[in-house]
Amino acid sequence: MKHRLKQIVTILAALAVWAGSQPSGLRASEHATAQVNTTGLAVTDDTVTVGQLHSATGTMAISETGSIQAEQLAIEQINAMGGVLGRKIKIIVEDGASDWPTFAEKAKKLLVNDKVASVFGCWTSASRKAVLPVFEKENGMLYYPTFYEGLEQSKNVIYTGQEATQQILAGLDWIAKEKKAKTFYLIGSDYIWPRTSNKIARKHIENVLKGTVVGEEYYALGHTQFGSLINKIKLKKPDVIYAIVVGGSNVSFYKQLKAAGITSDKWTVLTISVTEDEVLGIGGENLVGFYSAMKYFQSLENDNNKGFVEAFKAKYGPKSVIGDVTQAAYLGPWLWKLAVEKAGSFDIDKIAAASPGIEFTKAPEGYVKIHENHHLWSKLRIGQWQTDGQAKVLYESELIEPNPFPKGYQ
Amino acid sequence: MFGYSPSELWSIFVMQGFAGLSLFSVLLLMSLGLAIIFGQMGVVNLAHGEFMALGAYMVYLCSQIVHNHFPSLVPFYFIIAVGIAFLAAAVVGLFVEWSLIRFLYKRPLDTLLATWGLSLIMQQAFRSIFGAREVTPTLPDWLMGSFKPTDTIDIPINGVFVMGLTLLLTFGVWLFMFRSRTGLQMRATVQNRMMSGAAGINTGRIDRFTFALGCGIAGAAGAAFTTIGSTGPDSGSRYIVDTFLVVVFGGTASLLGTVASAFGIAQGQSILEFFLKGTMGKVSVLSLIVIILMIRPQGLFTSKVRS
Numbered sequence: 110m111k112h113r114l115k116q117i118v119t120i121l122a123a124l125a126v127w128a129g130s131q132p133s134g135l136r137a138s139e140h141a142t143a144q145v146n147t148t149g150l151a152v153t154d155d156t157v158t159v160g161q162l163h164s165a166t167g168t169m170a171i172s173e174t175g176s177i178q179a180e181q182l183a184i185e186q187i188n189a190m191g192g193v194l195g196r197k198i199k200i201i202v203e204d205g206a207s208d209w210p211t212f213a214e215k216a217k218k219l220l221v222n223d224k225v226a227s228v229f230g231c232w233t234s235a236s237r238k239a240v241l242p243v244f245e246k247e248n249g250m251l252y253y254p255t256f257y258e259g260l261e262q263s264k265n266v267i268y269t270g271q272e273a274t275q276q277i278l279a280g281l282d283w284i285a286k287e288k289k290a291k292t293f294y295l296i297g298s299d300y301i302w303p304r305t306s307n308k309i310a311r312k313h314i315e316n317v318l319k320g321t322v323v324g325e326e327y328y329a330l331g332h333t334q335f336g337s338l339i340n341k342i343k344l345k346k347p348d349v350i351y352a353i354v355v356g357g358s359n360v361s362f363y364k365q366l367k368a369a370g371i372t373s374d375k376w377t378v379l380t381i382s383v384t385e386d387e388v389l390g391i392g393g394e395n396l397v398g399f400y401s402a403m404k405y406f407q408s409l410e411n412d413n414n415k416g417f418v419e420a421f422k423a424k425y426g427p428k429s430v431i432g433d434v435t436q437a438a439y440l441g442p443w444l445w446k447l448a449v450e451k452a453g454s455f456d457i458d459k460i461a462a463a464s465p466g467i468e469f470t471k472a473p474e475g476y477v478k479i480h481e482n483h484h485l486w487s488k489l490r491i492g493q494w495q496t497d498g499q500a501k502v503l504y505e506s507e508l509i510e511p512n513p514f515p516k517g518y519q
Numbered sequence: 520m521f522g523y524s525p526s527e528l529w530s531i532f533v534m535q536g537f538a539g540l541s542l543f544s545v546l547l548l549m550s551l552g553l554a555i556i557f558g559q560m561g562v563v564n565l566a567h568g569e570f571m572a573l574g575a576y577m578v579y580l581c582s583q584i585v586h587n588h589f590p591s592l593v594p595f596y597f598i599i600a601v602g603i604a605f606l607a608a609a610v611v612g613l614f615v616e617w618s619l620i621r622f623l624y625k626r627p628l629d630t631l632l633a634t635w636g637l638s639l640i641m642q643q644a645f646r647s648i649f650g651a652r653e654v655t656p657t658l659p660d661w662l663m664g665s666f667k668p669t670d671t672i673d674i675p676i677n678g679v680f681v682m683g684l685t686l687l688l689t690f691g692v693w694l695f696m697f698r699s700r701t702g703l704q705m706r707a708t709v710q711n712r713m714m715s716g717a718a719g720i721n722t723g724r725i726d727r728f729t730f731a732l733g734c735g736i737a738g739a740a741g742a743a744f745t746t747i748g749s750t751g752p753d754s755g756s757r758y759i760v761d762t763f764l765v766v767v768f769g770g771t772a773s774l775l776g777t778v779a780s781a782f783g784i785a786q787g788q789s790i791l792e793f794f795l796k797g798t799m800g801k802v803s804v805l806s807l808i809v810i811i812l813m814i815r816p817q818g819l820f821t822s823k824v825r826s
Contacts, residue, residue, distance in 0.1 A: 166646070166651075167753075170646070170651035171651050171652045171653055299797070299798050325796075327796070327797050327798050328798060329797075329798055331757045332797075332801075333744075333747060333757070334538075334541075334545065334747075334788075334789075336534075336537070336541055336542065336678075336789060337538050337789045337793040338792065339538075340535050340793065341793060343531065344523065344527070344531050357653060357754060360653060360655060360748055361749070364663070364677070364746075364747060364748070365675065365747065368664070368665055368673075368675030368676065368678070369665060369673050369675055370665045389652060390652065390655055390749045391655065392655050392657070394663075
């Protein structure tokens with residue numbers, strides 16, 4: 110009798126192991142559509158439709174192309190593994206065309222007409238702010254990839270990039286310690302992200318590092334003449350030039366720094382706005398020795414990243430590069446899959462509730478975890494640019510808690 | 520003074536003077552082509568910036584070809600590339616005049632719309648051919664360094680190059696317009712088309728030639744700017760406002776006016792940027808220009824024509 114019982118237990122255990130080892134995606138029959146989709150989303154017995162909303166045309170196309178590619182790669186990989194709750198993911202791609210009202214309009218179309226189960230999209234803060242009321246009113250789910258200024262939190266958004274304090278504080282701490290830096294010159298393009306970030310940087314420099322900010326300046330987007338600024342920098346001789354210049358201005362800025370003799374042998378430049386994508390335009394030779402503070406660099410050495418870089422290059426060509434935001438965009442579909450599986454449902458409310466606490470160990474950047482505030486716990490790394498356009502990673506922080514509303518920094 | 524040594528102040532003074540001159544040559548180079556097309560012919564060419572971008576892309580193309588096939592030529596190709604940029608933009612300009620502009624000389628407002636449409640077409644063409652990302656040609660090393668007369672003074676060589684090219688082109692345009700037979704015919708056509716036609720000038724051909732010349736200069740300007748900035752499908756639109764500003768402020772139809780206005784705007788902007796904060800410098804310059812244009816709507820210089 111006792112022997113019999115033992116046998117049954119063994120068989121049961123084996124069954125449990127077998128069931129557990131089955132990829133959860135293969136068991137669509139266990140998740141009847143009526144059960145996993147109670148709000149009328151575009152979910153059928155074998156497919157689920159999601160939306161992708163980036164700028165494929167216009168000024169921002171330069172930056173957003175990488176995100177579009179990464180999200181599609183992730184979805185392709187998820188489908189190859191059997192999809193989400195046994196359903197293949199279908200994508201409806203919409204073009205926000207670098208125009209914020211268009212973003213809002215397309216978001217509404219995706220949520221109201223197409224009833225997509227989630228949206229991967231937006232890049233600039235302006236586009237996110239434009240679609241946010243639509244997502245909150247129509248109760249959609251947005252996975253937003255860009256590092257941004259913080260001061261926002263929504264039930265309907267998962268922020269897969271870093272918010273400002275995650276990106277700024279550890280970087281400043283490192284440079285202050287490494288270079289014994291006391292004086293900082295803050296430079297930015299003139300819009301919300303650089304201004305908010307520099308505000309946080311200034312508070313941290315003055316209150317925590319006990320250093321001084323010897324200059325803080327903003328230039329219009331697209332500004333190409335930095336001669337006067339460079340002369341001012343030379344006069345003030347800051348220990349660190351802290352730059353948040355974006356877009357076309359970036360190229361002019363670094364070319365002119367180099368031409369004016371501001372190079373890494375005598376000066377320290379730290380930026381939070383240059384990823385591998387930007388380096389492609391600026392040219393590695395104009396950046397050699399300067400530092401970027403990011404959570405991800407293409408050159409990261411771990412198995413997740415190796416596989417990711419290989420798959421990306423196989424799909425988009427050996428010359429393609431991967432920047433911080435591209436990697437963050439790649440996380441979106443995976444985090445959504447995990448949330449759906451944890452919730453056992455495609456319903457937006459259930460995913461939003463299930464998201465906090467989700468851990469993703471296969472991220473190219475390493476381990477990430479979703480915080481209650483819908484941002485990610487992530488590390489900060491300092492990369493030093495080389496002539497070939499890749500960064501050498503010099504420093505890696507501990508996991509940093511996201512804090513989109515930092516006290517004492519506003 | 521202010522805690523700085525006299526030698527430091529002197530070197531900043533020199534470098535700041537150079538920054539002003541360098542901005543001056545950039546503005547002048549941008550506007551020279553438009554001064555001919557808009558100033559002389561009266562065509563409001565909103566696609567001017569795209570002709571500059573075309574020139575810049577030509578340099579990028581040359582750099583790719585040289586880099587991949589003739590690496591030994593890398594130090595020298597740039598000069599030739601500027602020439603190629605000039606020719607390419609001029610040829611496209613020729614075609615545009617023949618196919619579009621010549622039907623619109625009597626309808627200036629329609630040229631505005633037509634050239635704006637043209638600029639959109641060209642932007643999308645760049646995007647389809649070269650991709651949406653900004654590109655930078657690989658520049659020869661001698662162009663990117665700086666020249667150090669003393670320890671504390673750095674004069675960027677790319678700035679000197681742009682300045683040299685500006686001098687050369689401005690002098691060339693002046694020589695052509697005021698010392699050559701074609702230039703004479705061109706000015707005659709601008710002043711009185713009917714009369715010039717009656718005097719035996721082929722005004723259609725002169726128009727086409729003038730337009731192509733203006734576009735060619737824009738192309739060369741775009742090529743020169745690859746040394747200071749990047750090139751994207753819509754980088755043309757970055758230049759267009761400044762370009763019209765210089766030409767209008769200088770007074771249309773006056774080459775000297777364009778030079779004077781570029782100089783004034785450049786010096787004003789670079790000095791104000793030094794003493795004020797970044798964006799404020801530009802804002803103050805723009806406000807000043809608005810005030811001056813309110814007092815003197817015809818711009819700084821006017822050519823005296825009986826009409």
